[in-house]
Amino acid sequence: MSDNFDVKLEKKSYLPEYSYRDNSWIGEYEPAYQRFLDDPERFWSEIAHELEWMQPWDNVMEWEHPYAKWFTNAKLNITCNCLDRHVNGDKRNKVALMWRGEDELHERVLTYRQLHAQVMRFANALKGLGVKKGDAVCLYMPFVPEHVVAILACARIGAVHSIVYGGFGADALNSRIRDANAKVVITADVSYRRGKTIMLKSIVDEAVTHAPCVEKVVVLKRTDLNIELMPEKEVDFYEIMASADPVCEPEVMDAEDPLFILYTSGTTGKPKGIVHTCGGYMVGTYYTTKYVFDMKDSDVHWCTADPGWITGHSYIVYGPLSTGATVLISETVPDYPDPGIWWKTIEDIGVTIFYTAPTSIRMFMKYGEEWPEKYNLDSLRILGSVGEPLNPEAFEWYYRKIGKAKCPIIDTWWQTETGMHMLATLVGDKMKPGFTGKPIPGVIADVVDKDGNPCAPGIGGLLVIKAPWPSMMRTIHNDDERYRQYWNTVGNYYTAGDLAVKDEDGYIMVIGRSDDVIIVAGHNLGTAEVESALVSQEAVAEAAVIGKPDPVKGQSVKAFVTLCVGYKPSDALKNDLIYNVRMSLGPIAMPSEIEFVDSLPKTRSGKIMRRVLKAKEMGLDPGDISTLED
Structure with a gap:
């Protein structure tokens, strides 16, 4: 991003019943956040003491930019x-998992x-x-x-x-x-x-x-x-x-021993193997499950993600089970055998906390409110959103048609790299459609310009995290240089790669990616990975893909393809290319459109300028094209 930009901010807000805040684990936001700021290490130590350890830690945190160690020399096993x-x-006899x-x-x-x-x-x-x-x-x-x-x-x-x-x-x-x-x-x-x-x-x-x-x-x-x-x-x-x-x-595991590697798409062809460790990740996922979702012993928690994504790791498995919750897991998709299947499941099981993606919410909006109205959703206590920005229209529908204008919506922003929630509107706090919320206690976040200076309210910039947190990734497997880039792009801050804007109250609206990652139905796709699958077909000389706004998926994939000499555009070739991507990367990466072009816009160094393609597709000004080859 070269410059800041103005954003027109909505002023609408909703306040849940006071009983939500009064009965929540975290209480009022401002005092809770101030307790964290007053002594961050004491804050995290108190959370960690709610869990069991085989051996206590020497120090809560050791920080040597850009590397952190949390709960040093502590021993544990997350299970x-x-x-x-x-x-x-x-x-011991409480239901841990219910599967449908x-x-x-x-x-x-x-x-x-x-x-x-x-x-x-x-x-x-x-x-x-x-x-x-x-x-x-x-x-x-x-x-x-x-x-x-x-x-x-x-x-x-x-x-x-x-x-x-x-x-x-x-x-x-x-x-x-x-x-x-x-x-x-x-x-x-x-x-x-x-x-x-x-x-x-x-x-x-x-x-x-x-x-x-x-x-x-x-x-x-x-x-x-x-x-x-x-x-x-x-x-x-x-x-x-x-x-x-x-x-x-x-x-017996050391707090800094690796727990898992999870691959997420980046802006280069090779997926990034994000490494999370045992101690800090355990504390972060436990804390956010209990305090952000306000998990109570009587709750039935349904996160509709898959374990293959970080949401499944953190908020199906490790976070909820560490709190002793009852977790619903399901193989169902939202609209099969009909668009009422999820609402029927909520009614049948008595789900109280429902955590899903804006993509699903927009899909349900398309099918109409008659489907949720067929079912009794009174068991619902809290609604959550994850995966991409929850647009105001989807917020309103979710709030009114599913939550019946009484369930708080916990919109959350976080990443595979962060391991846990970073921004959210906490239970009982004022909700603002379009805004994710504020940094949760334990997280210091801001919106800054490219030099790291805070942006004024209403002025968009880069979303950054200013200090380490327990569940942060420790490296990228076999590629530590890529890890360091997160902390060396804007000052000494962690740069998330997202554009955002604050309002006067400190609420943050996340606008979208600032890099070449396409988010389809909440799943990150690297442009290079999809392009590689297209170019592997012998007829293709070059390919470039962009994300286009999609009313259901958030973004869809459009591909621009140049052909080798001797090949001509055809519907049959389009179908072959789409099939090739499906077989290589899976159905989520399939282009919804393929346009055959004579050439692709490139810099003089040969880099494809996808933003020029995107600007042309959207009818926008492409901005600075001084580096364009032709």
């Missing part, structure tokens, strides 16, 4: 806080005692395959209880899990397996989506062909399909569990 402390307390399949007749329930037992058995099964502390394990699974069991089993023995979203194709899965150097891949024979059966095992077969690091593949069988496993490399999920010892003592 002890997600499982053991509940099993050893009064929550795509067919609503298929449901399963696991108490904390049952989940603990399964995690220990599967942890020992992984040990039996030779998995040790520090080894990487890749999970490519459908959203079933076994997915959560496998995640926690890895953490139990100190293995570093790397979850790959089950909608990615073989190429994307292969690159992530190889970069993480995964020793074991855990998958299933199939997943189900919109009534269709997706053969996950065949995708894994292709992905591991050129991944020599993989020693074993664990397969969860969900069907009666006669899938033969290669005895020298492939094993059955439940067979290895059945023969495993039922007790697995937790591995």
